[in-house]
Amino acid sequence: MLGDLSLFRRWIAALLLPATLLAWGPVAAQTLHVRSALTQSGDALGTAPAAGAPVLPVALPDEWSRTRPGFDGIVWYRVTFERPAAPVDGSLLSLAIERVCSSFEVYLNGGLIHGGGRMAPPLTNNCHHPQLVDLPTALLRPGTNTIELKVAGHRREEVGSRWRAGGLSALAIAPHAEVEAWHARRTAAAVGFPMGASATLMLLGVFMFALGFVHRRQSQLAYFGALAVAYALLDARLWLRQPFLDHQAFELLLLVLLGLVTWTAVQFLLRTAGLRSQLADLGLPVQCAAIVLGFVLAGPERSSLAAQVWHAVLALEIAVAVVVHVRQVRRDGERPSRTILLLVGASALSAALQFAGQWTELPALAALAAPLLLPVALVLVGLGLAQQLGRALQAAEQTRQQLEQQIRSAAGEIERNFRQMVDLKVEQVIERERKRIAADLHDDLGAKLLTIVHTSDSERISTLAREALEEMRLSVRGLTGRRVGLTDALGDWRAEIVSRLAQTGIEGEWHAPDELTHELSARTYVQTTRILREATNNIIKHSNATRCTVRCGIADGDFQLVIEDNGDGIAPEVEGRLDRGHGLASMKNRAKQLQGQCLVESGPGYGTVIRLTLPLDRAAAPS
Amino acid sequence: MIAAGAPIRFRSSSPGAQMKTILLLEDLPEIRAWMRNLVLQVFPGATIHESARVQDALGVVAAVRLDLALVDLGLPDGSGVGVVARLRDLQPEAQSVVVTIHDDDEHLFPALQAGAFGYILKEQARELITEQLQRISQGEPPLSPSIARRVMAYFTEKAKPRANPSPLPNVSLTERESEVLLRVAKGYTLPEIGVQLGLSRHTIADYVKQIYRKLNVSSRAEAALEAQRLGLFG
Numbered sequence: 001m002l003g004d005l006s007l008f009r010r011w012i013a014a015l016l017l018p019a020t021l022l023a024w025g026p027v028a029a030q031t032l033h034v035r036s037a038l039t040q041s042g043d044a045l046g047t048a049p050a051a052g053a054p055v056l057p058v059a060l061p062d063e064w065s066r067t068r069p070g071f072d073g074i075v076w077y078r079v080t081f082e083r084p085a086a087p088v089d090g091s092l093l094s095l096a097i098e099r100v101c102s103s104f105e106v107y108l109n110g111g112l113i114h115g116g117g118r119m120a121p122p123l124t125n126n127c128h129h130p131q132l133v134d135l136p137t138a139l140l141r142p143g144t145n146t147i148e149l150k151v152a153g154h155r156r157e158e159v160g161s162r163w164r165a166g167g168l169s170a171l172a173i174a175p176h177a178e179v180e181a182w183h184a185r186r187t188a189a190a191v192g193f194p195m196g197a198s199a200t201l202m203l204l205g206v207f208m209f210a211l212g213f214v215h216r217r218q219s220q221l222a223y224f225g226a227l228a229v230a231y232a233l234l235d236a237r238l239w240l241r242q243p244f245l246d247h248q249a250f251e252l253l254l255l256v257l258l259g260l261v262t263w264t265a266v267q268f269l270l271r272t273a274g275l276r277s278q279l280a281d282l283g284l285p286v287q288c289a290a291i292v293l294g295f296v297l298a299g300p301e302r303s304s305l306a307a308q309v310w311h312a313v314l315a316l317e318i319a320v321a322v323v324v325h326v327r328q329v330r331r332d333g334e335r336p337s338r339t340i341l342l343l344v345g346a347s348a349l350s351a352a353l354q355f356a357g358q359w360t361e362l363p364a365l366a367a368l369a370a371p372l373l374l375p376v377a378l379v380l381v382g383l384g385l386a387q388q389l390g391r392a393l394q395a396a397e398q399t400r401q402q403l404e405q406q407i408r409s410a411a412g413e414i415e416r417n418f419r420q421m422v423d424l425k426v427e428q429v430i431e432r433e434r435k436r437i438a439a440d441l442h443d444d445l446g447a448k449l450l451t452i453v454h455t456s457d458s459e460r461i462s463t464l465a466r467e468a469l470e471e472m473r474l475s476v477r478g479l480t481g482r483r484v485g486l487t488d489a490l491g492d493w494r495a496e497i498v499s500r501l502a503q504t505g506i507e508g509e510w511h512a513p514d515e516l517t518h519e520l521s522a523r524t525y526v527q528t529t530r531i532l533r534e535a536t537n538n539i540i541k542h543s544n545a546t547r548c549t550v551r552c553g554i555a556d557g558d559f560q561l562v563i564e565d566n567g568d569g570i571a572p573e574v575e576g577r578l579d580r581g582h583g584l585a586s587m588k589n590r591a592k593q594l595q596g597q598c599l600v601e602s603g604p605g606y607g608t609v610i611r612l613t614l615p616l617d618r619a620a621a622p623s
Numbered sequence: 624m625i626a627a628g629a630p631i632r633f634r635s636s637s638p639g640a641q642m643k644t645i646l647l648l649e650d651l652p653e654i655r656a657w658m659r660n661l662v663l664q665v666f667p668g669a670t671i672h673e674s675a676r677v678q679d680a681l682g683v684v685a686a687v688r689l690d691l692a693l694v695d696l697g698l699p700d701g702s703g704v705g706v707v708a709r710l711r712d713l714q715p716e717a718q719s720v721v722v723t724i725h726d727d728d729e730h731l732f733p734a735l736q737a738g739a740f741g742y743i744l745k746e747q748a749r750e751l752i753t754e755q756l757q758r759i760s761q762g763e764p765p766l767s768p769s770i771a772r773r774v775m776a777y778f779t780e781k782a783k784p785r786a787n788p789s790p791l792p793n794v795s796l797t798e799r800e801s802e803v804l805l806r807v808a809k810g811y812t813l814p815e816i817g818v819q820l821g822l823s824r825h826t827i828a829d830y831v832k833q834i835y836r837k838l839n840v841s842s843r844a845e846a847a848l849e850a851q852r853l854g855l856f857g
Contacts (some may be wrong), residue, residue, distance in 0.1 A: 492768050
């Protein structure tokens, strides 16, 4: 995963800084500049110019295409200089050569002091390498000294670029210490930097290619990877000295690599815009073959022309691809990405500089920067693409996590629904069973009790059977387990008690708060109903009361019920020992079962007060 | 539970309305005999058609012009609710009274919806049943708190605005009728409510009758609509 944008910016700075710093430094002040020389042709093996070869004075820098059109072989450059009167600190003098193309040897006062590589084809490629040759003090004469440079090079017609054609730059003779730093800087900029760029692009390219290969839908990455690799190879021309191929084959290789760069660049631009072109898919590989064929057909004499034609064609293709890319992106309602713009801008500038360099002398900085712009841009674009991919992966990961979350919650929902369904099913089964039991009870037990009620001759048995029937009905009600609103329960109780008291001529009074939100469990409802009935029965049967007051209320989370009558009261011995027919014990027992209590206060002649207190437990709290 | 709405002390000296032909639907022979005895005491000289099964009773309803039907709910071959509904269809002026051992609204409410005009709990003492029967025949049906709550819930549910307005007749309770229902639900007896509202016993009884009538009308319309829907889609 790449970091944020600031890291990206730091990368840009790190890449550009050395390029600008190393580009050019002034040669020191004590320098002797050599701007002219005498030239003579020679042969590869000779240690001196060919005998009788005409002497031709030239100005430095010299280009063979100008001074010796069509020449191919060895040229000797002779310069003379006065040894500086007093070496500053006894240090070595050095000969600094900005450009010598392609291979060379240096002779001081007739003695060979430096070999720059193979002098016979294939030549060592020193064209982009600045040279620093120390002049041995022992060989220096006082007064006039002669330096001869034996240069082996190619004619302009045989090479694809002016920069690989034979020639020699101006020379400088200076104390070693003064030109050493200059040489190091120039080498770093002209050789070290391209080498680093090649390595970076190679790694990046392989990495991106692998990425694109794995993510087939991101085919532009694979093309970008191939582009970077092709360009890395192409850049090797700047730093690779050792000849490994015949010169013409090497030129062809460079041209084919340029064809590959174009192929991959065009495809990258198209694919990035989401386009696929059959013409490009087929035409570009065919074009690479055409390059080989065209080059061979043109022959060595016209290889430079062939190269320049191909350069123009390839540049045009890339330009067309850029236009197509931008149009497609615009059509999609987006703006071309900054990385693409950077790449296009850098290539355009680089191509323009290199084209111009073929015809005119470029400012030194521009000449140096021209081949460096594109690799830098490619590295940056590669990083940008990797960053985009990283973001896309991150977004995909987020999407995946969101999906996972959704799936999890959906699964939870299903599970919950299933559980609810099961609960519902269980409830339905219980309900059905309850109804069946209730129906059985009513049909069998109820019918028999009813028959007893209406056929028994004994009033006592009739009453007992009637009470049993009422009990049975209440039990069935308790079976439901359905909770009862306290207000509803109070309504039921009031209606029953007030009308029963009224039937026996006892004045009933009922006090209850309005609108209670509490609920009672089925069990509490049933048991409280029994306690109330028992109390009412006692009043009707035993108390001789004329008045009964019932007070209901909520206090301290308890449901409180007070039943008071003005009857005879209960004799202590009845309450304590016998409790015959009064059901006081069962009332207390029922209250205890509900975690409540039932207090009976009574005295003969003072009436009876029954205080029932039941906790409205958490389960019975307002729902 | 004993039916609420029984006045504290009500002794009717006037005989019940003229009930000449009566259907008695009861499966237990002893109880049926006991009931016949009781009915003859309340409505002397009445003709009593006895049935032990729903099928027999339906035959009687179709064949005989009835003034009153005393209908048990849990019968060997079905529920007495069907008999109540058929009687309401065929002889709207005849009165149905449910006589049952079920006191819960789950059993009673459907019978009331079908057109029953009150209910009597079988196990009550003879004199209580006599009194209730007389009162019902005079147009004073009983109404218990749980039934009152059920009726209130029914009309509240019906009054809810629906997405598709139903073509049902807009039967709704008046404010006074709702007031009476609310007080019954709280456990007040009908005479108590009469005192509270400053109304006579008869006026309160009229309200209760209206409530029963509206419940029946609305339920029948609903049932008809449901039948039509099933007929259309079934």
